[in-house]
Amino acid sequence: MFKKEYFKNPNTILFLMILGAYLFSIACRFFWVIWASQFNEYFFNHQLMITSNDGYAFAEGARDMIAGFHQPNDLSYYDASLSALTYWIYKITPFSLETIILYLSVFLSSLVVIPIILIANEYKCSFAGFIAALLACIANSYYNRTMAGYYDTDMLVVVLPLFVLFFMIRLVLRRDLFSLICLPFFIRIYLWWYPSSYTLNVSLIGFFLFYSLIFHKKETIFYISIILMLITLSNIAWYYQSSIIVLLFYFYAFKREYFKIKFLIVLGILTFIFLIISGGIDPILYQLKFYIFRSDESVNLTHGFVYFNVNQTIQEVESIDFSVFMQRISGSEFVFVFSVIGFIIFIFAHRSMILSLPILFLGFLALKSGLRFTIYAVPILAFGFGYLIYYFKEYNFKKKKNLINILLALFVFLCLSPIFIHINFYRAPTVFSKNEATQLDQLKKIANREDYVVAWWDYGYPIRYYSDVKTLVDGGKHLGKDNFFPSFILTKDQRSAANMARLSVEYTEKSFYAPSDSLLRKDILQAMMKDYNNTNVDLFLYSLSKPDFKIDTPKTRDVYIYMPFRMASIFQTVSSFSLINLDNGKFNQPFIFSTAYPLSKNDGEIILSNGVSLSDDFRSLKFNNSDSVEIHSFIEINSLQQNNYKEIPINENGQYYLFYIKNSSIPYIQFILMDKIMFDSAFVQMFFLGNYDKNLFDLVINTQDVKIFKLKI
Structure with missing residues (x-):
């Protein structure tokens, strides 16, 4: 003692x-x-x-x-x-x-x-x-x-x-x-x-x-x-x-x-x-x-x-x-x-x-x-x-x-x-769920170490850790000029997404070997435009959506596109990086993609967490006590993995689409309100509706939480 x-x-x-x-x-x-x-x-x-x-x-x-x-x-x-x-x-x-x-x-x-x-x-x-x-x-x-x-x-x-x-x-x-x-x-x-x-x-x-x-x-x-x-x-x-x-x-x-x-x-x-x-x-x-x-x-x-x-x-x-x-x-x-x-x-x-x-x-x-x-x-x-x-x-x-x-x-x-x-x-969740980590571990068995996974920068580090691949952006590399490419790929139509995915990956890899003062090191997008003889950025980006657009850049590796369900909560921000006028930094036009969950029901209306009042027949909605407007379509999704959904047209002149996700694995994402721009995006069409162009993509991993597509071009 x-x-x-x-x-x-x-x-x-x-x-x-x-x-x-x-x-x-x-x-x-x-x-x-x-x-x-x-x-x-x-x-x-x-x-x-x-x-x-x-x-x-x-x-x-x-x-x-x-x-x-x-x-x-x-x-x-x-x-x-x-x-x-x-x-x-x-x-x-x-x-x-x-x-x-x-x-x-x-x-x-x-x-x-x-x-x-x-x-x-x-x-x-x-x-x-x-x-x-x-x-x-x-x-x-x-x-x-x-x-x-x-x-x-x-x-x-x-x-x-x-x-x-x-x-x-x-x-x-x-x-x-x-x-x-x-x-x-x-x-x-x-x-x-x-x-x-x-x-x-x-x-x-x-x-x-x-x-x-x-x-x-x-x-x-x-x-x-x-x-x-x-x-x-x-x-x-x-x-x-x-x-x-x-x-x-x-x-x-x-x-x-x-x-x-x-x-x-x-x-x-x-x-x-x-x-x-x-x-x-x-x-x-x-x-x-x-x-x-x-x-x-x-x-x-x-x-x-x-x-x-x-x-x-x-x-x-x-x-x-x-x-x-x-x-x-x-x-x-x-x-x-x-x-x-x-x-x-x-x-x-x-x-x-x-x-x-x-x-x-x-x-x-x-x-x-x-x-x-x-x-x-x-x-x-x-x-x-x-x-x-x-x-x-x-x-x-x-x-x-x-x-x-x-x-x-x-x-x-x-x-x-x-x-x-x-x-x-303060019960913080882990960055990924077990299922998400498991799917990335599965991708590790499919992809090679030199392959790229296109994903939003939030997921760059975890993807590289679990899948041992390369990424365009991550938590340390995500300036506006870097984030433009994954944003464009996820937000635009599928053909534009496919062409940009190939170009951005190949030009990114080439940029590592370019002189420090070269255009390729300073701005990849401008380097693309120069090589494809285009001086107008809007015309160049628009040309990517054309079936006759020809990629002259040699293919050196495979490219995968990572689409997690959790990205829906930040997709409005994700889209912001590519839906702007690159000449002045202003948005070309307003757009909306808003996730929500129901808070209460009152007088025939469902009050959502994003401030929207939704009619209980899912046909109309109101923003902050404004006049009621009819929606374009109501899409009820029974299974994201099985692409089991039912689309109910309501008003072809309506501006908004309303998604209702049954048995959502993320409680705060049960409803998604979006406009036509977001509805046509590669993320919405490919992940939520399973509508992907089989000439451009292969679906290699498919779960309720994550879908991963392999680029075919």
């Missing part, structure tokens, strides 16, 4: 706090595992599937690293940070790849409690860090992006900058060489893990520089630390960076007398100049353009065509309501306000805590640039929550101290209760 004195040791207490908070974080994340394990549809290959779409990119990279090879130009994340880490874990543990990608975020994201508690311990208030860690590790935003199954770089995207912050604060308080060498080390790891962290690293270093100039301008250790950190940002190989950093650190540690202020200033200026010359500010400019100014690089690259701006369709980069903002950061509005007050008090008590402001400001950027950024504000404001609890705990209550401690514990539990409720109800 341990002696009582052992538990009075500060280091023991610190360790137990870290361990307790870490186990608490893991336990909360296992709630989803327990819940999801009830559903067989979430399992594939005897393991739960992941919940993050982008996670399949790293899973594909890890799979290829385990295999030891991948295909040229397959866009695999081979050697990417998370892929590499997964590969090494796979090599040294007995766990399967599926198990690793499911649970890795649980154990790595929970490490966030370590720097939080260590930072507080530097200020001699480790209890504040413990309380802050309990809040931060499960706060809504952080939990959502690091839960079990959320296999993505987010699992360390906050942990690593907090370690950077910890060593900055430790260096300020201790002036020790250990902190000095750890700072560039963790910045280098952070940049390797998440290259987009460049901007945040620059902000942290810049803020540290200003802090040093104000409060420690005569202390050389701060100047050399900034120089070492700046070197990690340079665009040179990591081993060169490491060599320079180690040499400078060695000379500073043992020959400190040579490192005078003037020498360090000159060395710092030279380092900064080298940073600019090596392209160090380019990543910052890109981040500003995409998230702040919302520009789409495809517009600049094409010098003509104005494609649909993809970042307008991504929820993660949309501005959010302030109430939602507070809830995502602290679990509730009350805790958010409580945390802000505590954080202000914390800064007044320990001024070096202002070094955390760049991370906090990045979190507040969510108000402008999307909810994904709230994750950064979570741990910083959690410090405020923990410190205010600590402040009351340490207040001199004398005789009522035990009672106050009990009340504070109850208060902390009540503050965390909204987060517990959130965890209970």
Whole structure:
């Protein structure tokens, strides 16, 4: 048994706090595992599937690293940070790849409690860090992006900058060489893990520089630390960076007398100049353009065509309501306000805590640039929550101290209760169902690795992971100029779709070998037009629908078109990328494709979830209490797999078609309202009605959830 004195040791207490908070974080994340394990549809290959779409990119990279090879130009994340880490874990543990990608975020994201508690311990208030860690590790935003199954770089995207912050604060308080060498080390790891962290690293270093100039301008250790950190940002190989950093650190540690202020200033200026010359500010400019100014690089690259701006369709980069903002950061509005007050008090008590402001400001950027950024504000404001609890705990209550401690514990539990409720109800589904994954695994046995699958970008990564094929677009390659092609193929008539599928695949593959400044690398559509002697984009696209259109481009591989039932919920957005005027970026004409489910029935009307009021005889409808209009046709689908449906003509002059899907596998897609443009699209005709041109396509996989067609031309 341990002696009582052992538990009075500060280091023991610190360790137990870290361990307790870490186990608490893991336990909360296992709630989803327990819940999801009830559903067989979430399992594939005897393991739960992941919940993050982008996670399949790293899973594909890890799979290829385990295999030891991948295909040229397959866009695999081979050697990417998370892929590499997964590969090494796979090599040294007995766990399967599926198990690793499911649970890795649980154990790595929970490490966030370590720097939080260590930072507080530097200020001699480790209890504040413990309380802050309990809040931060499960706060809504952080939990959502690091839960079990959320296999993505987010699992360390906050942990690593907090370690950077910890060593900055430790260096300020201790002036020790250990902190000095750890700072560039963790910045280098952070940049390797998440290259987009460049901007945040620059902000942290810049803020540290200003802090040093104000409060420690005569202390050389701060100047050399900034120089070492700046070197990690340079665009040179990591081993060169490491060599320079180690040499400078060695000379500073043992020959400190040579490192005078003037020498360090000159060395710092030279380092900064080298940073600019090596392209160090380019990543910052890109981040500003995409998230702040919302520009789409495809517009600049094409010098003509104005494609649909993809970042307008991504929820993660949309501005959010302030109430939602507070809830995502602290679990509730009350805790958010409580945390802000505590954080202000914390800064007044320990001024070096202002070094955390760049991370906090990045979190507040969510108000402008999307909810994904709230994750950064979570741990910083959690410090405020923990410190205010600590402040009351340490207040001199004398005789009522035990009672106050009990009340504070109850208060902390009540503050965390909204987060517990959130965890209970945040029951995220897996990206694909078992049937969808099974069909893609079946496609793997049909298609070759060099073949392409045309699908919307949402499904690019999972398709490549399960089928081991190539795709036109994915979660990382989906600018407007990229998404135009799958949108066109899915939205236009079948002959246009077939011709564009062949052309877009062949030209995409050729573009990988074209010079970087060639038209083929800049805009594939313009390259097509040039090769087919057409200067008018509308005439060229129209010509694809003609039976006499001849494809002169040699066929080098097979092409498959992936049509999932779930795409119906986003098909309006999918179509937006191709139903525009490429000269001005405006829609050629309005169109509608809206999915819905019934909410209620009242006075002979069925109220649908999309705001449409439908007559109970399915003959007419109303938009937002407008006049009733008759529909063109009512299509009742009994089986998508068997193409068993009944079409009831109602009014040949009607503008809209109404689909009713019996026994829908997706509860929120029971009715689909569309106009003539959408009704004639390849997706609707081929997937929902089974009307496909057998001269152009073969149906190779056919289920209720997924249909996959093979291009015959």
